[in-house]
Amino acid sequence: MKAAEIAGRIRDHFPDVYVARxxxxxxxxxxxxxxxxxRLRDQPDLSFGFLxxxxxxxxxxxDPRFWVVYELRSVEHAHRLRVKVGLPGGDxxxxxxxxxxxxxxxxxxxxxxxxxxxxxxxxxLDRILLPDDWEGHPLRKDEELGGVGTQxxxxxxxxxxxxxxx
Amino acid sequence: xxGHEMGAARDELRDVPQKIRDRVTGEVRRETMIINMGPxxxxxxxxxxxxxxxxxxxxxxxxxxxxxxHTGIEKNTEYRTWVQGVxxxxxxxxxxxFFNELAYCLSVERLLGIEAPPRAxxxxxxxxxxxxxxxxxxxxxxxxxxxxxxxxxLYGFREREVILDIFEAVTGLRMNHSYIRPxxxxxxxxxxGPRMIAKLLDTMPARIDDYERILNDNxxxxxxxxxxxxxxxxxxxxxGVTGPILRSAGIPIDLRKDEPYSGYETYDFDVPVxxxxxxxxxxxxxxxxxxxxxxxxxxxxxRLAEPGPVMVEDPKVGWPAKLSVxxxxxxxxxxxxxxxxxxxxxxLIHHFKMVTQGVRVPEGEVYTAxxxxxxxxxxxxxxxxxxxxxxxxxxxxxxxxxxxxxxxVEGGLIADAIAVIASLDPVMGGVDR
Amino acid sequence: xxxxxxxxxxxxxxxxxxxxxxxxxxxLTTMDRAVSWARKQSMWPATFGLACCAIxxxxxxxxxxxxxxxxxxxxxxxxxxxxxxxxxxxxxxxxAPVLRRVYDQMVEPKWVVSMGVCxxxxxxxxxxxxxxxxxxxxxxxxxxxxxxxxPEMLMFGILKLHEKIRTTGTIR
Numbered sequence: 061m062k063a064a065e066i067a068g069r070i071r072d073h074f075p076d077v078y079v080a081r082x083x084x085x086x087x088x089x090x091x092x093x094x095x096x097x098x099r100l101r102d103q104p105d106l107s108f109g110f111l112x113x114x115x116x117x118x119x120x121x122x123d124p125r126f127w128v129v130y131e132l133r134s135v136e137h138a139h140r141l142r143v144k145v146g147l148p149g150g151d152x153x154x155x156x157x158x159x160x161x162x163x164x165x166x167x168x169x170x171x172x173x174x175x176x177x178x179x180x181x182x183x184x185l186d187r188i189l190l191p192d193d194w195e196g197h198p199l200r201k202d203e204e205l206g207g208v209g210t211q212x213x214x215x216x217x218x219x220x221x222x223x224x225x226x
Numbered sequence: 227x228x229g230h231e232m233g234a235a236r237d238e239l240r241d242v243p244q245k246i247r248d249r250v251t252g253e254v255r256r257e258t259m260i261i262n263m264g265p266x267x268x269x270x271x272x273x274x275x276x277x278x279x280x281x282x283x284x285x286x287x288x289x290x291x292x293x294x295x296h297t298g299i300e301k302n303t304e305y306r307t308w309v310q311g312v313x314x315x316x317x318x319x320x321x322x323x324f325f326n327e328l329a330y331c332l333s334v335e336r337l338l339g340i341e342a343p344p345r346a347x348x349x350x351x352x353x354x355x356x357x358x359x360x361x362x363x364x365x366x367x368x369x370x371x372x373x374x375x376x377x378x379x380l381y382g383f384r385e386r387e388v389i390l391d392i393f394e395a396v397t398g399l400r401m402n403h404s405y406i407r408p409x410x411x412x413x414x415x416x417x418x419g420p421r422m423i424a425k426l427l428d429t430m431p432a433r434i435d436d437y438e439r440i441l442n443d444n445x446x447x448x449x450x451x452x453x454x455x456x457x458x459x460x461x462x463x464x465x466g467v468t469g470p471i472l473r474s475a476g477i478p479i480d481l482r483k484d485e486p487y488s489g490y491e492t493y494d495f496d497v498p499v500x501x502x503x504x505x506x507x508x509x510x511x512x513x514x515x516x517x518x519x520x521x522x523x524x525x526x527x528x529r530l531a532e533p534g535p536v537m538v539e540d541p542k543v544g545w546p547a548k549l550s551v552x553x554x555x556x557x558x559x560x561x562x563x564x565x566x567x568x569x570x571x572x573x574l575i576h577h578f579k580m581v582t583q584g585v586r587v588p589e590g591e592v593y594t595a596x597x598x599x600x601x602x603x604x605x606x607x608x609x610x611x612x613x614x615x616x617x618x619x620x621x622x623x624x625x626x627x628x629x630x631x632x633x634x635v636e637g638g639l640i641a642d643a644i645a646v647i648a649s650l651d652p653v654m655g656g657v658d659r
Numbered sequence: 660x661x662x663x664x665x666x667x668x669x670x671x672x673x674x675x676x677x678x679x680x681x682x683x684x685x686x687l688t689t690m691d692r693a694v695s696w697a698r699k700q701s702m703w704p705a706t707f708g709l710a711c712c713a714i715x716x717x718x719x720x721x722x723x724x725x726x727x728x729x730x731x732x733x734x735x736x737x738x739x740x741x742x743x744x745x746x747x748x749x750x751x752x753x754x755a756p757v758l759r760r761v762y763d764q765m766v767e768p769k770w771v772v773s774m775g776v777c778x779x780x781x782x783x784x785x786x787x788x789x790x791x792x793x794x795x796x797x798x799x800x801x802x803x804x805x806x807x808x809x810p811e812m813l814m815f816g817i818l819k820l821h822e823k824i825r826t827t828g829t830i831r
Contacts, residue, residue, distance in 0.1 A: 115621075207786045295748075
């Protein structure tokens with residue numbers, strides 16, 4: 061199904077849906093996420109039963125601060141959908157979808173590790189990419205890139221996030 | 227039967243001495259052993275760490291621990307221009323660099339609303355399929371080495387050297403090319419490029435036949451691979467597994483056929499699918515995929531007979547240089563250099579701005595997926611109308627496929643764990659990014 | 660019979676000092692050279708391939724760029740049996756303690772070749788996740804730049820290491 065058609069079919073249950081660049085995006089509240097995913101999976105003409113990826117983006121000066129993004133795909137119909145959940149910066153908790161999609165296990169661990177989004181009822185929410193005793197969540201926009209400056213023959217080049225070239 | 231039951235049955239056959247029997251129940255006291263495999267290990271395909279709980283030789287529990295190669299690629303792209311992002315992204319899954327670049331550039335092109343010229347798309351397809359063959363050769367070489375077939379290691383790398391020669395002639399580098407950029411590719415084929423590729427097409431099929439002759443009926447290869455690492459279709463879909471592992475379980479998903487990109491719908495090729503879902507069927511699928519990739523390369527080579535532009539014409543987007551591979555590396559065209567240095571100041575300023583500042587991409591978000599040798603490689607790219615990306619998320623197939631390792635390994639022997647991981651073909655650069 | 664001359668640690672000394680050294684060390688010089696020759700003749704690398712450079716290291720050990728010409732095709736998995744550690748690839752913060760541990764487990768004499776710019780200086784990844792040069796963790800003998808270095812570049816680095824070992828006086 062094309063993106064516009066999918067958007068038309070789900071608009072009754074999900075009022076916050078828009079189509080951009082041939083992709084459908086649905087905005088869902090975190091309390092209704094599980095029900096929304098079940099509905100999207102069970103409706104026969106949609107059947108979004110395959111979760112490709114779970115990630116997050118950080119907009120520190122906006123509200124909601126975190127947008128957690130789920131990329132869904134349908135095996136039968138070969139179309140895609142994106143579900144986005146907005147989270148406030150002060151309370152980045154949301155339900156884990158691992159009971160529905162076991163593949164979300166490591167994806168949610170990575171999102172916790174890099175962004176600090178807490179997934180309630182996750183079986184094992186630990187750091188996965190960074191060492192276990194790491195402090196901070198590096199992919200947040202207010203964390204610096206890190207790295208050391210380079211000094212060579214009197215010239216000094218600061219690390220990337222401190223340079224002035226655009 | 228669990229490990230414990232098998233051990234108990236084994237003990238009944240033997241005469242186990244009295245002192246290790248439990249005083250109360252009379253049963254033999256058993257303990258499990260927790261050992262650590264990796265991260266520095268010759269057979270774990272990179273820096274993968276496995277925590278195994280063993281009962282004798284049987285694996286009871288397995289926990290993969292990753293993160294030993296975390297490079298912070300995604301954060302680094304947020305501080306660099308869009309074209310510099312190609313150089314970062316290409317090093318994620320380092321055995322299939324063209325696929326990383328292709329997924330990223332397709333996402334950026336969708337955000338920009340442009341399409342690469344047809345010749346660029348044909349070049350992209352051809353190089354991606356050559357990369358698929360090279361990646362499968364590394365899998366074959368290292369997988370066979372880990373299972374003991376040492377000569378396959380040398381044969382696999384011998385063939386791969388021929389393909390890397392082609393890459394070096396076309397892009398200037400053997401690995402991590404930064405060749406596919408938003409808007410097209412940066413260089414056209416060199417004059418002897420078609421001849422080299424045609425020679426590969428002549429010699430490669432016989433070599434693949436050789437590999438099959440060595441391995442297909444080899445009793446050791448069959449013993450170690452048939453029936454090992456079974457993953458049913460439902461489990462595979464639940465774990466989000468894609469690629470040859472899913473196709474070995476009978477589900478014919480291939481993004482080149484289901485969601486075609488870059489003109490794949492115009493090429494004539496088949497997708498091998500098997501139903502046994504074990505390591506041997508994945509081996510057969512990958513060998514077949516190498517043959518199918520050769521078919522695609524042949525068709526692409528024919529289409530490259532007509533000349534055309536390889537980078538989009540729009541001056542706000544296309545890379546400004548006219549590059550080619552020379553005897554001492556990649557260099558700019560003489561006429562172009564004269565034009566910007568001596569003739570036209572505007573051209574120099576434009577060149578400077580495009581190289582240092584780059585292209586400004588309108589706001590939006592896009593997810594594009596390509597079929598890499600390991601499965602679905604997706605890029606979720608968010609732009610905030612700037613000269614640099616806002617967020618680049620790499621959905622790597624190996625990261626997701628490794629979640630299925632405990633299911634495939636538990637209950638089997640520890641030696642089978644090696645065969646299972648070899649059949650999964652994970653690349654830790656993609657897992658950890 | 661022609662005498663072989665090579666630049667050693669006596670270059671630039673006064674004639675009296677040279678006399679003294681010669682009286683002390685004729686026997687030891689020959690031993691020295693023999694030991695250095697034996698050490699460089701077949702160094703066994705430890706498998707420490709991490710990322711892209713590891714693939715080029717494997718290519719260096721494979722058929723076309725044959726490391727077996729210098730007796731080095733045998734990559735030992737156990738650090739106790741290896742004397743050369745080629746750090747091939749980017750070292751992340753999580754991997755750094757493992758690297759140091761493997762280095763400590765290697766038995767003297769041991770050498771380290773840092774292959775690629777990521778191992779030598781952090782490479783293009785100047786960020787929180789990558790150790791900016793493994794010489795912050797282990798002492799490095801030879802740095803081989805490149806991203807990744809061609810197998811010929813790695814071989815050149817290894818031959819330079821052989822040169823370095825050959826001219827190292829270990830007994831005196």
